[in-house]
Amino acid sequence: MRLRRTIVAGVAAAAGVAVAVATPAAAVQTTSVQTTSDEVQTTSATLPAHVFAPYFESYTTDNPATLSQQSGAKFLSMAFIQTATAGSCTVEWNGNISTPISPTTFGAAIKTIRATGGDVIPSFGGFAADDTSTEIADSCTSVPAIAAAYEQVINTYHVTRLDLDTEDKSLTNPAGVDRRNKAIKMVEDWAAAHHRTVQFTYTLPTTPTGLAPTGLAVLQNAVANHARVDIVNIMTFDYFDGLTHEMATDTQTAAAGLVGQLHMLYPHRTTERLWSMVGVTEMVGIDDFGAPETFTLADATTVQHWALAKHISFLSFWAIERDNGSCPGSKGQGACSGVAQTTWQFSHTFESFTRGHEHD
Numbered sequence: 001m002r003l004r005r006t007i008v009a010g011v012a013a014a015a016g017v018a019v020a021v022a023t024p025a026a027a028v029q030t031t032s033v034q035t036t037s038d039e040v041q042t043t044s045a046t047l048p049a050h051v052f053a054p055y056f057e058s059y060t061t062d063n064p065a066t067l068s069q070q071s072g073a074k075f076l077s078m079a080f081i082q083t084a085t086a087g088s089c090t091v092e093w094n095g096n097i098s099t100p101i102s103p104t105t106f107g108a109a110i111k112t113i114r115a116t117g118g119d120v121i122p123s124f125g126g127f128a129a130d131d132t133s134t135e136i137a138d139s140c141t142s143v144p145a146i147a148a149a150y151e152q153v154i155n156t157y158h159v160t161r162l163d164l165d166t167e168d169k170s171l172t173n174p175a176g177v178d179r180r181n182k183a184i185k186m187v188e189d190w191a192a193a194h195h196r197t198v199q200f201t202y203t204l205p206t207t208p209t210g211l212a213p214t215g216l217a218v219l220q221n222a223v224a225n226h227a228r229v230d231i232v233n234i235m236t237f238d239y240f241d242g243l244t245h246e247m248a249t250d251t252q253t254a255a256a257g258l259v260g261q262l263h264m265l266y267p268h269r270t271t272e273r274l275w276s277m278v279g280v281t282e283m284v285g286i287d288d289f290g291a292p293e294t295f296t297l298a299d300a301t302t303v304q305h306w307a308l309a310k311h312i313s314f315l316s317f318w319a320i321e322r323d324n325g326s327c328p329g330s331k332g333q334g335a336c337s338g339v340a341q342t343t344w345q346f347s348h349t350f351e352s353f354t355r356g357h358e359h360d
Contacts, residue, residue: 001055001079001127001165001235001283001318046160046197050311052353053077053121055281055319057334058106059094064120065112067320071347074118075354077163077316078106081122081153082129082136089140091149095129101149101156110157122153123163123203130170137180138173146183151190154198161199163233171205171214177221184227199230201279201314206234208250210257223265231314233279234258237287237295244292248299251280252306272311279314280307284322284346285337286330297341300349307353315353323347 053075056064064076082095093099093106110120129135136149150162164184170176184200191198202222204215211219211234222229236251255278262274282303287293295317307315317323319334324343327336337346 001281047075047119047121047199048354050308050313050315050353050355051075052315052350054317054323054347054350055079055123056120057319057321058099059096060321060334062321063109064106065109068113068118069116071320071323071344072351073320073347074113074116074351075120076113076118076320077121077123079123079319080126080129080165081124082126082134083139084134086133086139088134089136089142089145089149091124091136091153095134101152103156106157120157120159121161121163121201122157122159123165124150125165125167125170125203127165127168130166130168133169133173135166135170135176137183138170138176141175141179143179143182143186146179147186147190150183150187154187154191154196160197161201161230163201163203165203166215166218167203167205167235171218174217174221177218178225181218181222181225181227184222184229185225188228200228201231201233202229203233203235203279203281205238206236206254206258208239208245208254208257210254210261216261219261219265229277231277231279232258232262233281233314233316235281235283235318237281237283237293237318238289239293240289242292246299247282247293247295248302248306251282251299251303255280255310255312275310276313278310278312279316280312281316281318283318285339285341286332288332290331291329294339296339297345297349300346304349304353315350317346317350320347 054073056076056078058078068074068076081091081093083091084095084097091101099105113120125135133139137146140146187198204211234254236254258278259274262277282295284295321335322337323346324336325341327333327338328340330338
């Protein structure tokens with residue numbers, strides 16, 4: 001996300017993640033496995049065809065399982081994974097060596113989330129990483145090593161989807177763009193060879209009428225590298241164009257513009273299929289620009305109904321920690337929305353979007 005923030009190391013829950021077997025995405029399937037004494041038995045499942053998964057600020061001391069339970073958001077996007085320094089090929093949560101990619105980091109929380117029928121989507125990148133060349137594909141010049149980092153996260157947490165939050169300087173680094181997409185292709189080939197379900201989401205900034213040329217170039221490069229992009233998740237906030245925005249309307253026009261761009265990239269796909277590739281992430285309340293870009297509770301209701309009608313695949317917001325009204329009038333806060341609301345009101349508005357593994 002585009003928040004200009006100082007990253008604070010998250011205090012991770014200490015427990016293991018059990019071994020899980022990936023299952024085909026076309027159906028709801030769960031797998032419970034026997035574990036050794038130092039593992040935790042758990043159940044994992046493929047993600048629903050339509051899922052609401054707000055972002056969790058993993059650099060805080062919050063427990064994602066606690067916030068998931070309190071908010072009713074069963075699925076969370078976990079932000080962010082990056083390298084500790086530019087030039088490294090080793091990823092950690094928030095680039096902090098004290099929170100490595102390990103069952104001891106967030107393992108117990110993920111197990112708890114899965115036990116209640118939810119799951120997590122680890123997210124690579126984010127504005128801070130993209131701005132400092134600590135996003136893995138910007139930092140590491142080895143495509144196999146980048147692919148290995150993706151596979152490490154998949155195997156450690158037994159997830160079926162990775163989110164790649166690509167913005168700021170990462171959009172204008174063509175070598176990093178190319179490495180990232182080549183690594184996606186490598187991981188997809190690895191997953192197919194091992195009968196694993198792996199999906200990739202590109203989270204990209206947008207204009208009110210669709211992707212800017214830099215974002216579109218990321219997808220064009222993915223097509224050129226034969227990298228399958230399952231969802232394009234547009235960040236419908238922080239336009240910074242000096243205008244007053246009706247945020248729900250701009251979400252709809254941005255998504256319609258994206259579908260038109262996807263049609264150019266995938267001309268043989270149906271319009272219905274292209275809409276199923278769309279994801280939307282809002283910033284609830286007042287975004288980083290300020291009051292002219294305020295996503296209201298009424299906007300949330302409008303977007304919820306529209307998202308259901310259009311059958312998009314993914315709905316999210318930044319961030320679950322902001323879903324309260326404790327700082328009215330403030331912009332871009334990490335722990336509150338800046339608008340008058342009850343706690344978890346945005347989550348409750350969006351939560352019914354998660355449904356089904358029905359075929360679109």
